[in-house]
Amino acid sequence: MRIGELSERTGTPRRLLRYYEEQGLIAPGRSANGYRAYDENTVDRVLQIRGLLDAGLPTRIIRQILPCLDKPRVIHFRDATPEMLATLEQELNRMTDRIRCLTRNRDAIAEYLAEVSRHKAG
Amino acid sequence: MRIGELSERTGTPRRLLRYYEEQGLIAPGRSANGYRAYDENTVDRVLQIRGLLDAGLPTRIIRQILPCLDKPRVIHFRDATPEMLATLEQELNRMTDRIRCLTRNRDAIAEYLAEVSRHKAG
DNA sequence: ATTGACCTTCACATCAATGTGACGGTTCGA
DNA sequence: TCGAACCGTCACATTGATGTGAAGGTCAAT
Numbered sequence: 001m002r003i004g005e006l007s008e009r010t011g012t013p014r015r016l017l018r019y020y021e022e023q024g025l026i027a028p029g030r031s032a033n034g035y036r037a038y039d040e041n042t043v044d045r046v047l048q049i050r051g052l053l054d055a056g057l058p059t060r061i062i063r064q065i066l067p068c069l070d071k072p073r074v075i076h077f078r079d080a081t082p083e084m085l086a087t088l089e090q091e092l093n094r095m096t097d098r099i100r101c102l103t104r105n106r107d108a109i110a111e112y113l114a115e116v117s118r119h120k121a122g
Numbered sequence: 123m124r125i126g127e128l129s130e131r132t133g134t135p136r137r138l139l140r141y142y143e144e145q146g147l148i149a150p151g152r153s154a155n156g157y158r159a160y161d162e163n164t165v166d167r168v169l170q171i172r173g174l175l176d177a178g179l180p181t182r183i184i185r186q187i188l189p190c191l192d193k194p195r196v197i198h199f200r201d202a203t204p205e206m207l208a209t210l211e212q213e214l215n216r217m218t219d220r221i222r223c224l225t226r227n228r229d230a231i232a233e234y235l236a237e238v239s240r241h242k243a244g
Numbered sequence: 245a246t247t248g249a250c251c252t253t254c255a256c257a258t259c260a261a262t263g264t265g266a267c268g269g270t271t272c273g274a
Numbered sequence: 275t276c277g278a279a280c281c282g283t284c285a286c287a288t289t290g291a292t293g294t295g296a297a298g299g300t301c302a303a304t
Contacts, residue, residue: 004250014251016292033300035251051223054216056178058290068234069227080238088231094176095228099221101173105191106217109210112190116202126280136281138262145260155270157281180260245304252299263288270281 003028006038010046017046023059025049025066055098061091128160132168139168145181147171147188178220183213 007014020026021036026045028036048069052062064087067079129136142148143158148167150158170191174184186209189201 002251013292015294018253019291033251035300048223048227051219052227053291054178055220055224056176060290065227065231069230073234073237075234075238075241077238077241085235085238088235092228092231092235095224095231097173098177099224099228101170102177102217102221102224105170105174105187106214106221108191109187109214109217112195112197113207113210113214115195116197116199116207119197119199124281135262137264140283141261155281157270175261182260247304249302250300252297254296256294258293259291261289264286266284268282271279273278274276
């Protein structure tokens with residue numbers, strides 16, 4: 001598919017699709033006329049990228065973790081350098097921290113809303 | 123305490139502590155000489171702010187949700203306008219989305235690391 | 245063949261979070 | 275009283291993610 005369709009299907013401005021490519025997050029082919037050619041699973045990948053960006057990860061990190069998330073999992077042991085593994089472990093920890101923080105605060109908001117609605121009902 | 127101590131105890135540059143204040147996230151008093159005076163629980167508040175920022179929330183949103191998270195919970199019903207409640211609910215949903223995304227990807231990284239280490243061991 | 249809806253690259257603009265440093269006042273200990 | 279280590283404001287710079295628009299190529303339908 002071309003960039004317009006991908007943009008529509010992912011709700012992502014074309015500008016950003018090109019930006020993600022520039023950042024090495026996606027790598028579309030090119031058709032004869034020079035247009036970018038995306039395959040079907042790029043849709044999911046873009047959504048995944050956007051989710052991670054929205055969760056505070058910078059493109060630099062996303063670029064590093066994306067290859068580990070491909071299904072079916074194929075491990076390129078060239079890439080699995082000790083530094084890379086250390087980075088991954090560190091990011092994994094940061095993600096866990098984020099999850100904790102988000103969960104705690106989300107639950108607090110939920111409690112607040114529950115209490116407000118209890119008040120209105122009571 | 124003054125800004126230096128708060129900075130050290132939260133690992134946050136002074137510049138940012140002033141920025142958070144400018145954004146209405148913290149509101150220190152002032153001592154006679156004009157120095158900012160923070161009380162003890164500002165430490166936790168700053169850590170909470172940093173966590174939320176790191177998880178992708180903008181200061182604008184953090185400013186809105188912080189008052190709902192104060193313990194002990196005191197609901198200022200002036201603030202609980204329908205629009206405010208709608209915003210909170212929406213942010214709650216976005217946070218849930220983020221948690222889902224982070225959890226999924228974190229688990230995938232964990233699996234990847236497990237597989238690599240299985241390979242090294244095997 | 246022209247129009248309109250695509251696509252391309254390039255470049256400058258914006259916004260939020262953060263870095264950095266200038267310049268000056270305060271406090272405290274040697 | 276001097277210097278070091280704080281603090282204050284102000285302001286300009288940077289970085290990453292994004293907005294926007296110009297100038298031009300491609301292609302399908304009329």
